[in-house]
Amino acid sequence: MLTITVAQLNYTVGDIEGNAQKMIAAARQAAQAGAELVVFTELGLTGYYPADLLEEPGFMQRVDDSLGTLLDASRELPALHWVIGAPQGREGAGKQLQNALLVLCNGAVVRRYAKQLLPTYNVFDEHRHFEPGPDVARVLRIGHTQVGLLICEDGWNDAGLAYAVNPFARLADAAPDLVVSINASPSEVGKREQRHQVFGAASRRHGLPLLYVNQVGGQDQIVFDGASFAVEPERGVTFEAHRFVEDVTTLRFDQGRFLARDGGALPPVDPQGLPTMAFYRAQIVLGLRDYARRCGFRQAVVGSSGGIDSALTLALAVEALGADNVAAVTMPSVWSSTGSVDDSVVLCRHLGIPLATHPIAALVDGYARQFEASFGQKLAGLPLENLQARIRGTVLMEHSNAFGHLLLTTGNKSELSVGYCTLYGDTNGGLGLLGDLYKTEVFALARHVNEAAGRELIPNAIIDKPPSAELAPGQRDTDSLPPYPVLDEILKLLIEGRRLARAEYDAAYAFVTELRARPEGEALVQRIRAMIARNEYKRRQAPPIIRVRSRAFGVGRQMPIAAKFV
Template structure:
C-alpha cells in the first residue's frame, strides 16, 4: 500500500472521430506527465473518440476502431510509465456503453461504465448508449479510486455507492460544455459530493470546440474539507501533476495551484474565439471571409476571427450600395486597420441594377419594399460565397441572437455561410463584449492588444443600410427591451402573462412572440454557431416550424 501518489490531470482537446490523432495526443500528454513523475494520467470523457460523438457511435466499425485504440494505449503502459484512466465507447456484450478503463502494465485492468446518461439540452446520450450499473472502486497501487463519468457526479447515488464500497478518492472524467449561465454549478455539485462522502474529488474537463459546443476546461481538485486546492486555466490545453498523500485513513491533495477563471464577458469572448478557432482548424479551412459593413456585429465577428486565427487568415470585404454612408465606409476601414486584416471593396450597385432590370416586367406597378432590400443582402451573400469558392476560405456570418430570434435577417443573404460566432449572443451583449475587448487582451488571442474597432462602431445606432435613413429600431423594439422579452421567452420559457407581469407591454410581447415562432424555418437553415446561453438555437431548443400556438394569457 502506497502513502503517496502523483495524479496528472490531462485537460486535453481531442478531435471528434480522429482516433489516430487522439491516440497521438494521449501519448504526448502521457510523456509529459511521465517527465514530471506522474503515476496516473486522467483524461476527459470519451477521449478516444471525442465528445459528443452523437450517432457516429452507432457505426459498428467506428466502435471497433475505438476499442482497438484502447488496446493499443494499454500496450503502451508496458514501458513502465504512468497508468492511464482512459475513456471511450466500448461494447459490453450487446450493449454500447460510455466507458472508462484503467490501463496499466500493458492491459486493461479495470472497466467502469457511465450510469447517468443525460437527456436534456444539448445532450441525448440515452439515444446511443446504455446506462451501466452503479460502479465500484477501481484499485490502483493500493488506492481504491471511485470513478464517476461526468453526469454521474451530478447525482448523489453514484458517489454514495462508491463511498459505501470503499472508495478513498473520487475521480471524474468530464465532457462538460460551457454556457455563460452555468457559473459555478460544476463546483457546487462537486462540493455536495464531497460533503456527502467526505472524500476528495478530482474533476478533469475537456477543452476545445466541437461544432456548436465549446468545452472550457477549468479542471479542479477539492480536498475532503471542500478546500479548492487546484483550479486549472480555462480555454487552453494544460497538464497538471498533483501530489497526493495519505493522512491516516484519508487522502489529501498536497498541490495548490489556482488560476482565476475570469469574468463573464471575458468567458463569453473566449468561448467565441475557441469555438471558431477549432471549427475552422479541425475542419481544415484556410481561414474565413466576411462582410465588414462598418456596424458592430461584423466588427465584433472580425475581431473574434483575428483573435482566433490571426489577421493573415481573415479576409474582410466591404460591399457598399447607394445606401451605404461614408461613416460606415470609414468605420469599416478603420476596423480593418486596427485588426490588420485585408479589406477589399466590391460595389454591388451593378448587380442591383441587373436585378432591377431582370425583374422589372414582373414588378411593374408595385412599390419598392423589403423585396428590394433583401435582394441587396442576397447579392452580398452571393458575393461572399463566390470569394469563398474561389479562394477556399469559409464564409463567416455575422448575425446575432436578437436578429436570429425575430427573423431580422435575410435567408440566403446575410444568413448564408459556414459558421456564426454571434448566433447565440444577444445584441445588448454584443455591445458589452465589444467594449470589453476594446479594453482587454489575452495571450490566448492572436489579434492586437487594445482597441480592435473604433468606438463609433459601438455607440452609433445600428442599421442595415438597405434603404434611406434606415435604423434597426424602425423594425424592432429597442434592443434593451427586445432582449429582455426574448430571454424570457427562450431561456426562461415564461408565459405571456408572466412577461407582462414583469413590466413589458402586452402588445409588444405578443408581437415578439409571433416573430420568434414564424422565424423558426429560417433558423433551421442557418449555419451553426457558438453556444453561449443555456438555450441556443439548435440542439438546445427544438421547436416545430409549423406551430399554431400563441400564448395570450
C-alpha cells in the same frame, strides 16, 4: 500517497488514431513526472460527442484497434495506471454500446465502469446510442489509495433531483479514499461555478476528496473549457487547471489532500473566474479556432457593413486566426452611408487586415430591371431590401469559393430570435460567432475587446451609431423592433427562462412583469413571442453558432417548424 497526472486534452471527434497518440504522449509525460495514475476524459478516444459516427461501418473496429495501441503503450510504462473514456460494446437487450471508463495497466484492462446516467437534454443525446451501466460502484486500489470511479453525469445527481439513481452515493458506500470523475462538460456562462458548487457539495456531503478532469476545445457549436479541478470536503476547490487550453499537470494526493507535485501547497483558486465578457471572448475565439482547423480552413472572410456585429466578428476572427488570415469585404449600395464605408476602412486599418470593395448598386439595378421585365411588377419594399442582402451573401460566397476562406456570418441572438435577418443573405456562412449573444451583449463585448487591447480596435463611431441594416433610406433597427435593451429582456425570459442565472432571471422577470402590466406592453410581449415562433424555419437553415449561454439555438433548442404556438 498517490501521484496523479491530470490530462486535459483537446480531442478531435472521429480522429481515433490521433486522439490515441495524444493520450500516449501525455502518459509518457506523466510517467516522467513519476505519476502512478494518469486521468483522461470522457469518450476521449473518440472525442465527445461522436453521435451517429458510432453507427458508421468500421468505427467501433477503429476504437478497438486504437484501444489495442493504448494497451501496447501501457506495457512500456508498467507502473502507470491509465483512466480513459471510450465507447464499448455489450451484449443482451437494449443498445449495443455503453459509454465506458477503462483503467489500463501494463497491457491489461484492470477495471471497467459503464456510465449509468445518460443525459438526453439540451445539447446531450446519449440515450440515442448508449445503454446505461448497472447500478454498481467501481473502486481500484493503487498503492495504498482506494480510487473510486465516475463518469460526468453520474456525479451531477447527488442531490437526487434529476434521476432515481444516485451513482455518487453508491460509490461513497464503497468507501474510496478519492473519487476520480472523467468528464466532457460543455462550457457556458456560469458553468464553471456550477460545477464547483455541485461537486463541492457532494464532496462535503460524503466527506470525499474528488478530482474532476474535463476536456478542452471546440466541437461544432459546443466549446469545452477544460478547467479541471480538485475539491476537498473542508477546503473546497484547491486546484484548477487552465481554461481554454490543453493542460497536463501532475499533483500529489496525500492523506486526503491535494498538493503540488513536489509536495508543496497549491496556489489558491479564484472563486470568481473570468468576468462574463472575458469569458465570452475566450470561448468564441477557441470555438472558431478549432472549428476552422478541424474543417480544413486557415482563413476567414467577413462582410464588413460598418456596423457593430460585423466589426466585432472581424475583431474576434483576427484574435482567433491572426490578421494575416482574415479578410473583409465592404459592399456598398445606393443606401449605404459614407460613414459606414469609412468606418469599415478605419476598422480594418486598426485590425491590420485587408478590405476589398465590391459595390452592389449595379447588380441590384440589374436584378430589379429583369424582375420587372419578367414578372410585370416593380421590385420594391421588403423584396428589394432582401435582394440587397442576398446579393451581398452571394458575393461573399463567391469569395469563399474562389479563395478558400471560411465565411463567418454576423447575426446576433436578438436578430435570429425574431427573424431580423435575410435567409440566403446575411445568414450565409459556415459559422456564426455572435449567434448566442444578445445585441446588448454585442455592444458590451465590443467595448471589452477595446479595453483588453488597450486601444480602439473597434472604432467608437461604430459602437455609438444607431444600429441599421441600411437597406432603405434612413432605416433604423428600431423601425421594426423595440429598443434592444427592451427586446433582450423579453427574449431572455421567453427563450432561456429558468435556465438563466438567478440574478439575470430575476432582472428579466421583473422587467417583463412591469412591462406586461400595461396593455401595450402585453401586446409587445405577445408580438415578440409570435416572431420567435414563426422564424424557426430561418434558424433551422442558418449556419451553426458558437454556444456561450445556457440555451442556444441549434442542438440545444429543438423546436418544430410547422406547429401552432399559443
